[in-house]
Amino acid sequence: MTKPILVAVAWPYANADIHVGNLTGSYLPADIFARYQRLKGNQVLMVSGSDAHGTPITVKSDAEGVSPETVYKRYHAGFLELFQKLGLHYDLFSSTHTQNHFAVSQAMFLALKKNGYLYTESQQQWFSASLGKFLPDRYVEGTCYICGFDGARGDQCDNCGNVLDSTQLINPRAKEDGSTPELRDTTHYFLDLGKLEGPVVQFLEERQGYWRANVVNRSLGWIRSEGLRGRPITRDLDWGIPVPEEGWDSKRLYVWFEAVIGYLSAAIEWAALSGEPGAWHRWWTEAGARAYYFIGKDNIDFHAIMWPAELIGVADEFAHTFEGAEGKPLNLPYDVPANEFLNMEDRKISGSRNWGVWGLDFLTRYDPDPLRYYLTVTMPETSDANWDWDDFVRRNNNELVATWGNLANRVLSFTYRHWEGKVPDPLPSSLRASETSEAIPSDRFLRPQDRQLLAAVEAGFDSVGQHIENVKLRAALGEAMRLCGEVNRYLDEQAPWAQVKTDKDAAGLTIYTALRAIDNLKLLLAPFLPHTSEALHSMLGYHAPLFGEQYTERINDDLGEHEVLRYRAAAIPGHWRPSTLEGGRALREPAPLYKKLEPSIADEERARLGGGAV
RNA sequence: GGCGAGGUAGCUCAGUGGUAGAGCAGGGGACUCAUAAGCCCUUGGUCGUGAGUUCAAAUCUCACUCUCGCCA
Numbered sequence: 254m255t256k257p258i259l260v261a262v263a264w265p266y267a268n269a270d271i272h273v274g275n276l277t278g279s280y281l282p283a284d285i286f287a288r289y290q291r292l293k294g295n296q297v298l299m300v301s302g303s304d305a306h307g308t309p310i311t312v313k314s315d316a317e318g319v320s321p322e323t324v325y326k327r328y329h330a331g332f333l334e335l336f337q338k339l340g341l342h343y344d345l346f347s348s349t350h351t352q353n354h355f356a357v358s359q360a361m362f363l364a365l366k367k368n369g370y371l372y373t374e375s376q377q378q379w380f381s382a383s384l385g386k387f388l389p390d391r392y393v394e395g396t397c398y399i400c401g402f403d404g405a406r407g408d409q410c411d412n413c414g415n416v417l418d419s420t421q422l423i424n425p426r427a428k429e430d431g432s433t434p435e436l437r438d439t440t441h442y443f444l445d446l447g448k449l450e451g452p453v454v455q456f457l458e459e460r461q462g463y464w465r466a467n468v469v470n471r472s473l474g475w476i477r478s479e480g481l482r483g484r485p486i487t488r489d490l491d492w493g494i495p496v497p498e499e500g501w502d503s504k505r506l507y508v509w510f511e512a513v514i515g516y517l518s519a520a521i522e523w524a525a526l527s528g529e530p531g532a533w534h535r536w537w538t539e540a541g542a543r544a545y546y547f548i549g550k551d552n553i554d555f556h557a558i559m560w561p562a563e564l565i566g567v568a569d570e571f572a573h574t575f576e577g578a579e580g581k582p583l584n585l586p587y588d589v590p591a592n593e594f595l596n597m598e599d600r601k602i603s604g605s606r607n608w609g610v611w612g613l614d615f616l617t618r619y620d621p622d623p624l625r626y627y628l629t630v631t632m633p634e635t636s637d638a639n640w641d642w643d644d645f646v647r648r649n650n651n652e653l654v655a656t657w658g659n660l661a662n663r664v665l666s667f668t669y670r671h672w673e674g675k676v677p678d679p680l681p682s683s684l685r686a687s688e689t690s691e692a693i694p695s696d697r698f699l700r701p702q703d704r705q706l707l708a709a710v711e712a713g714f715d716s717v718g719q720h721i722e723n724v725k726l727r728a729a730l731g732e733a734m735r736l737c738g739e740v741n742r743y744l745d746e747q748a749p750w751a752q753v754k755t756d757k758d759a760a761g762l763t764i765y766t767a768l769r770a771i772d773n774l775k776l777l778l779a780p781f782l783p784h785t786s787e788a789l790h791s792m793l794g795y796h797a798p799l800f801g802e803q804y805t806e807r808i809n810d811d812l813g814e815h816e817v818l819r820y821r822a823a824a825i826p827g828h829w830r831p832s833t834l835e836g837g838r839a840l841r842e843p844a845p846l847y848k849k850l851e852p853s854i855a856d857e858e859r860a861r862l863g864g865g866a867v
Numbered sequence: 868g869g870c871g872a873g874g875u876a877g878c879u880c881a882g883u884g885g886u887a888g889a890g891c892a893g894g895g896g897a898c899u900c901a902u903a904a905g906c907c908c909u910u911g912g913u914c915g916u917g918a919g920u921u922c923a924a925a926u927c928u929c930a931c932u933c934u935c936g937c938c939a
Contacts (some may be wrong), residue, residue: 663901745906
């Protein structure tokens with residue numbers, strides 16, 4: 254029985270490079286979860302894309318004198334490169350700047366309006382007569398009315414850190430041309446969150462039993478203490494999605510409102526690209542489907558409150574508006590396993606201070622799986638965590654290399670030397686030549702200690718799998734690593750290097766068992782360490798790969814061209830079940846899976862922190 | 868100031884009522900297939916503080932305290 258699983262991954266804002274905190278916060282856990290679900294045989298759809306709209310991007314484009322599109326495409330290209338190098342297997346990684354996303358967002362808007370959850374309200378906003386337009390808060394500077402600092406922005410004062418009401422700014426001036434703006438009335442659409450508060454609270458309470466405490470308690474606490482109030486979903490801006498309404502040409506849908514719709518629009522775009530336009534319904538309207546949202550804690554409000562509110566608000570009207578057909582309600586999030594933050598050497602990661610480790614830069618010096626390993630064992634699942642370069646080196650050398658890499662290497666190289674590069678046959682040599690041997694299941698000859706080891710390792714398919722399904726990835730990886738220890742212990746007890754001198758059949762049984770254990774561990778670790786599991790898979794003599802392939806594609810629509818990352822599933826998918834390694838199989842020449850790192854690199858890497866601007 | 872999360876071995880963290888755990892680091896030992904890796908033994912904690920509930924509390928309640936985050 255296969256289940257549709259939607260793996261909805263946070264949309265990176267296309268105005269900065271991705272750092273290790275972003276990776277461990279949402280992108281990496283999503284990929285681990287998705288890879289497991291695919292191995293398990295479930296129907297996975299993992300989608301995301303670049304968040305291309307909003308003022309941070311227009312601010313950057315103004316500063317550089319290029320179009321917002323140029324800015325977003327530059328960072329988007331970096332995302333695609335990083336995801337391919339790190340092996341983040343998105344079924345589709347698109348962008349919010351596509352004709353499809355525009356259409357889906359506008360349909361959501363219209364469906365909410367039709368259902369009575371939108372209203373308009375007039376508010377005051379700075380208007381520049383010389384520029385002839387309303388100014389977003391970030392585009393106004395002046396004196397902070399709290400601390401008196403003169404360089405405060407309309408939305409926030411960088412001196413005292415307070416969030417400001419821009420209309421109270423003293424001596425306001427337009428950032429763009431220095432002109433003095435005036436307050437004018439402007440009308441906006443609001444999402445009537447007050448009306449949706451009851452259903453949203455009910456949605457959260459139904460999930461309180463299994464959601465992470467920091468996600469559900471925070472959301473419920475916030476609603477109970479402050480209540481939900483209407484929130485503007487349009488703003489005066491010319492970059493973004495037009496409001497589907499006569500006379501609203503100068504306004505755009507607010508980013509917070511439309512970016513989350515990407516989870517839905519990307520599923521729809523994926524379905525269209527796959528040549529099966531209705532296929533998105535499997536994840537979005539079927540009752541048995543589950544949607545997991547992988548995000549960082551800064552996004553909790555939007556995914557645990559706002560997005561559910563939008564989905565509850567459109568109800569079955571979305572399909573009606575979008576497809577003109579009778580529709581079912583859209584599925585609400587099943588889980589939002591938000592992660593906390595990762596600090597860098599005990600300080601907050603900061604792009605402007607160059608305090609952090611950036612994904613693409615890291616991969617110019619190190620391999621992807623050690624990064625995936627370290628980010629998983631330090632994943633901030635319950636509280637903030639810390640990246641420490643000494644710890645990175647230690648864990649790479651003492652855990653990844655010593656416990657697992659060395660285990661694979663010691664068994665494979667021993668086999669290669671003593672059994673001519675083939676899996677030893679568990680049949681006793683006396684039976685091997687006889688005619689009947691092919692009919693005898695080789696497991697029959699395994700000794701109790703062999704069966705015991707294999708049973709312990711095979712139990713990992715349940716225990717590791719259960720942890721992953723509960724999105725406890727640190728625990729899952731820890732369990733898999735513990736099983737590596739079991740195999741190391743078994744080898745020490747059996748000592749095949751001694752057996753081989755006195756009783757080659759016994760040594761053969763030991764090595765056969767150890768190889769099969771490694772073949773299992775390769776799968777148990779594959780969601781976490783896909784590159785090296787794939788390499789080991791190949792050394793064990795398999796030809797069909799465990800996982801599928803990523804590729805990019807350029808799509809043309811009315812907005813122009815956008816590049817997406819896609820995924821082609823493996824022809825013969827891997828399976829989340831015990832190995833049935835057969836004797837006699839030819840192995841490939843083994844090579845170490847991981848490299849030991851010099852402890853000195855910790856100092857070298859720390860020296861890079863905070864250095865010259867990127 | 869309000870809300871949320873956290874404060875458990877030197878370090879990173881598990882552990883939500885029943886005699887304190889893991890990994891790493893530290894100390895000792897036997898082995899040698901392996902990336903001087905692996906294996907065995909071992910040192911180490913009054914579970915932030917105080918009180919309460921209970922036959923029994925790291926685990927529940929209350930107060931206090933420190934850290935981080937969000938909001939005001």
